[in-house]
Amino acid sequence: MESAADLSPGRMFNLEGFMSDNKERELGTALDIKLDSAGLLTAVAVDADTKEVLMVAFMNQAALEKTIATGKATYWSRSRGKFWVKGEESGHIQEVQELLVDCDQDAVVMKVRQKGAACHNGYRSCFYRKIVPGDAAASSKLEFVLQRQVDPAGIYKK
Amino acid sequence: MESAADLSPGRMFNLEGFMSDNKERELGTALDIKLDSAGLLTAVAVDADTKEVLMVAFMNQAALEKTIATGKATYWSRSRGKFWVKGEESGHIQEVQELLVDCDQDAVVMKVRQKGAACHNGYRSCFYRKIVPGDAAASSKLEFVLQRQVDPAGIYKK
Incomplete structure (x- = not known):
């Protein structure tokens, strides 16, 4: 029946x-990724254990393919116009444990094991400040919610 | 000293x-949001309790201000070119418990209480499929990781 x-x-x-x-x-x-007008999709990295959102960045099709092939989070830098293997310089790589795609396939969530700090400012996550609403939107302030994990001066040595 | x-x-x-x-x-x-060339920032909604990523969408400055002012997640629809109070039609609203901003202020994470299903396809989260890598990127497949929570036919009644 x-x-x-x-x-x-x-x-x-x-x-x-x-x-x-x-x-x-x-x-x-x-897998049929939908890229935006700039050829990009949104990538959200979350800690595989704590589920904390670590960072949000962008990938093009090739960056996604590299991420899938290597198991290391690889982004497309909009500001620098190039591939960017997370942690290549700093050692703070992201090993991808699971890769999820959303309904319309224009965003991915990566469950990662993060070495060191995800944020170039030395915080575990880039989301280290919360918005404290003011009376009007213009008067909203930010309040730090995380402690620095790593001295950022030590992360990127040339 | x-x-x-x-x-x-x-x-x-x-x-x-x-x-x-x-x-x-x-x-x-x-609070000094950095908008992209289309005037948008990325917004990630996560479940305030389970931390699960529910959806990724976009806001313009006014949508962020509405979200802050009303406590209800409000997005900018790129495809429809208009504001979109999440759940306005479906009842599946997102009550914002905490709003975090990232280092360069071009993305926000919202910790929300989600009524019903975040995804218009009836899943709790839009990220209901994982990528199963194939031998080559082109041969990667998707595998469902969530059960439908709500019949999507019943969500949007006109």
């Missing part, structure tokens, strides 16, 4: 629902 | 280190 239900005309002929590119991308099993 | 150290010439005149916009933005306590 279940197989009959699966093959019901409603299901077989629901072309909009099951056959469009969008549905395939959202509910299928093919 | 400490006050003398604070006023040492090295500190007072390290203009590059302490006075530049960048350092202020990265290590100061003023």
Whole structure:
């Protein structure tokens, strides 16, 4: 009876629902990344153990492929216009344990094992400040919520 | 002695280190969002309790201000070109418990209480598939890691 239900005309002929590119991308099993107008997707690195969000950055298609192939988080630097293997200079690499993609395949979440500090400012996570709302948005302030883990002066030695 | 150290010439005149916009933005306590060329910043919603990443989307300055003012996650829809109070149609709102900003202030993490499902496809999180690496990047496949929580057909009734 279940197989009959699966093959019901409603299901077989629901072309909009099951056959469009969008549905395939959202509910299928093919990796079919959707890049933005700059050719990028958003990448969120979270600590595999604590689940803390460590950083948010961008990848292009090749950076994602490198990340998948090497198991090391590799980004595309918008400001420098080049690949960027996280930790290449600092040693603070991110070993990818699991890579998740979102519904419309324009963002990934990486569960990583972070060596050292994710943030170039020496904090474990780049999200070391919270927004404390003021009376108006313009008067909102930031408050530090993390302690520095590493002296940033020691991270990038030339 | 400490006050003398604070006023040492090295500190007072390290203009590059302490006075530049960048350092202020990265290590100061003023909310000074850095928008991309499209006028947007990245917003990551995580479950305040489980820390699970629920979704990744975008905000413009006004959407961030609305989020701060109302305590309800408000995004800017790139595809529809309009504000989007999460859950406005579906009831699946996100009550913001804490709002964190990253080092260069171009991304925020929102710790939210999610009503219902974050994803329009009926999953608790938009990140319901993981990438299973193949021999080559092109052969990577997706595998579902979450069960649907809500029938998506019932979420958006007109």
